[in-house]
Amino acid sequence: MQSKIPHVVSVAGSDSGGGAGIQADLKACAARRVYCSTVITAVTAQNTCGVQAVNLVPPDFVARQLHSVLSDMHVHVVKTGMLPSLPILKLLTHTLAKFPIQALVVDPVMLSTSGDVLADPSVLPGFKHQLLPITDIVTPNLKEASALLGGLPLHSVSDMRTAAKLIHDLGPRNVLVKGGHLLDSLYSIDVFFDGQQFYELSSPRVNTRNTHGTGCTLASCIAAELAKGSSMLSAVKTAKHFIETALDYSRDLAIGNGAQGPFDHFLALKNNNQSSCRQNRFNPNDLLLYAVTDTAMNRKWGRSIAEAVKAAVEGGATIVQLREKDAETQDFLEAAKVCLEICRSYGVPLLINDRIDVALACDADGVHVGQSDMPARLARTLLGPEKIIGVSCKTAEQAQQAWIDGADYIGCGGVYPTNTKANNRTIGLDGLKEVCQTSKLPVVAIGGIDLSNAREVMEIGVPNLKGVAAVSALFDRGCILTETRSLLALVGQH
Numbered sequence: 001m002q003s004k005i006p007h008v009v010s011v012a013g014s015d016s017g018g019g020a021g022i023q024a025d026l027k028a029c030a031a032r033r034v035y036c037s038t039v040i041t042a043v044t045a046q047n048t049c050g051v052q053a054v055n056l057v058p059p060d061f062v063a064r065q066l067h068s069v070l071s072d073m074h075v076h077v078v079k080t081g082m083l084p085s086l087p088i089l090k091l092l093t094h095t096l097a098k099f100p101i102q103a104l105v106v107d108p109v110m111l112s113t114s115g116d117v118l119a120d121p122s123v124l125p126g127f128k129h130q131l132l133p134i135t136d137i138v139t140p141n142l143k144e145a146s147a148l149l150g151g152l153p154l155h156s157v158s159d160m161r162t163a164a165k166l167i168h169d170l171g172p173r174n175v176l177v178k179g180g181h182l183l184d185s186l187y188s189i190d191v192f193f194d195g196q197q198f199y200e201l202s203s204p205r206v207n208t209r210n211t212h213g214t215g216c217t218l219a220s221c222i223a224a225e226l227a228k229g230s231s232m233l234s235a236v237k238t239a240k241h242f243i244e245t246a247l248d249y250s251r252d253l254a255i256g257n258g259a260q261g262p263f264d265h266f267l268a269l270k271n272n273n274q275s276s277c278r279q280n281r282f283n284p285n286d287l288l289l290y291a292v293t294d295t296a297m298n299r300k301w302g303r304s305i306a307e308a309v310k311a312a313v314e315g316g317a318t319i320v321q322l323r324e325k326d327a328e329t330q331d332f333l334e335a336a337k338v339c340l341e342i343c344r345s346y347g348v349p350l351l352i353n354d355r356i357d358v359a360l361a362c363d364a365d366g367v368h369v370g371q372s373d374m375p376a377r378l379a380r381t382l383l384g385p386e387k388i389i390g391v392s393c394k395t396a397e398q399a400q401q402a403w404i405d406g407a408d409y410i411g412c413g414g415v416y417p418t419n420t421k422a423n424n425r426t427i428g429l430d431g432l433k434e435v436c437q438t439s440k441l442p443v444v445a446i447g448g449i450d451l452s453n454a455r456e457v458m459e460i461g462v463p464n465l466k467g468v469a470a471v472s473a474l475f476d477r478g479c480i481l482t483e484t485r486s487l488l489a490l491v492g493q494h
């Protein structure tokens with residue numbers, strides 16, 4: 001049976017530095033959740049300084065790879081990158097005539113970003129007369145567009161429109177002329193032409209050295225979106241947005257010593273080499289004194305969220321949760337970013353209550369979800385294996401489910417009546433004990449816990465009760481720092 005999985009074949013060169021070529025194509029397709037197989041046309045020795053050597057794969061072996069993939073797998077889209085010689089380009093066009101595909105995306109790679117030559121000049125007529133007439137979209141940058149048009153100078157968006165039209169006349173159904181190299185612009189403007197209409201696609205220019213592989217990635221993203229069934233314009237817009245996001249995320253990434261670095265397709269590397277990053281993913285002992293913020297209490301006492309969080313971590317809170325029920329998303333996100341910096345500087349994990357989107361956007365250390373929030377299983381899928389996930393549980397069954405769903409800890413309460421959470425059922429110390437005894441996960445107790453009762457909570461004598469969580473006992477008080485210190489002293493003695 002033929003596979004329904006969206007499938008792109010990348011026909012391109014290998015970049016030993018991992019930023020461009022086949023390596024970029026594989027990462028781009030994986031990031032867009034599309035399967036990618038590969039046909040390698042050349043092996044380059046390159047890094048962030050430039051291309052040191054190129055070794056062409058013999059044309060008959062490129063043909064063997066193409067045949068292996070296309071004769072066996074159900075391929076939706078072929079995307080080409082480095083086609084270093086005319087024989088390789090020719091055998092590609094001949095092979096494509098035998099295997100029908102949904103779309104052909106051509107990135108007419110001729111020079112590397114460092115200016116090194118990646119294709120023999122004889123390839124140029126091959127592009128014009130053989131490949132472009134069967135192409136669904138071609139994605140030249142300014143230099144490549146100029147080369148395809150016999151050296152036509154391109155200096156403005158108006159020139160790009162002219163180029164898009166002239167390249168369209170060579171046969172491809174759609175043309176995207178990339179203006180990334182256009183000088184003196186705060187925006188990166190690309191011109192898309194579908195043979196009828198021009199579209200100027202603009203995104204803010206990201207000021208970073210880490211742009212190596214953007215051309216390959218853009219073309220692969222377009223291919224991936226087409227393989228999923230997108231229209232051409234929508235695929236191009238999605239791909240451009242993906243690049244913008246990845247470049248912005250990776251603007252400070254430090255890989256290699258050369259002028260042009262790679263970027264991170266998975267938006268996951270940024271903090272790994274920063275000293276402020278938490279070293280361990282989750283330590284159950286961090287639950288010892290768990291501070292949970294409250295919008296209304298901060299408003300009542302005239303404090304910002306950041307001021308409240310700073311006081312709590314200075315007082316010794318071992319983990320912090322931002323529980324901002326009334327905050328506007330944008331305000332919440334901005335506050336979360338500031339709080340994250342504070343918490344990281346103290347080595348204290350910061351979790352977000354309910355809002356997976358906010359946690360993802362600010363790269364918080366994790367989330368806390370309740371029984372009627374986003375299911376923990378889904379939160380785990382969205383946040384990945386490294387983030388901390390806590391789940392509210394009142395029963396042994398819920399605790400068992402939280403464990404199955406991949407949570408890291410459970411919050412169990414209300415141990416005592418509370419005014420902080422409306423209509424919250426109180427389970428008492430007995431209820432807490434019962435859940436702790438059956439839970440495979442570490443537990444933090446919550447609900448009505450303060451200086452008067454924290455010790456008896458900790459003394460229920462169940463090893464996986466790791467600490468207490470408090471809202472009003474810390475944040476509905478005149479001095480958060482003093483209250484936090486006092487509560488820590490009580491639970492810490494245990």
Ligand SMILES: Cc1ncc(COP(=O)(O)OP(=O)(O)O)c(N)n1
Binds near residue numbers: 390411
């Ligand atoms: C540590 C901890 N335990 C329990 C809760 C309650 O979460 P939930 O049931 O989702 O209720 P809300 O906090 O969202 O009102 C918690 N926040 N933290």
Ligand SMILES: Cc1nc(C(=O)O)sc1CCOP(=O)(O)O
Binds near residue numbers: 414
């Ligand atoms: C947020 C929350 N969750 C609870 C639960 O039982 O799951 S009790 C609660 C409120 C805790 O606030 P305070 O420390 O002021 O009583």
Ligand SMILES: [Mg+2]
Binds near residue numbers: 354
């Ligand atoms: Mg909730």
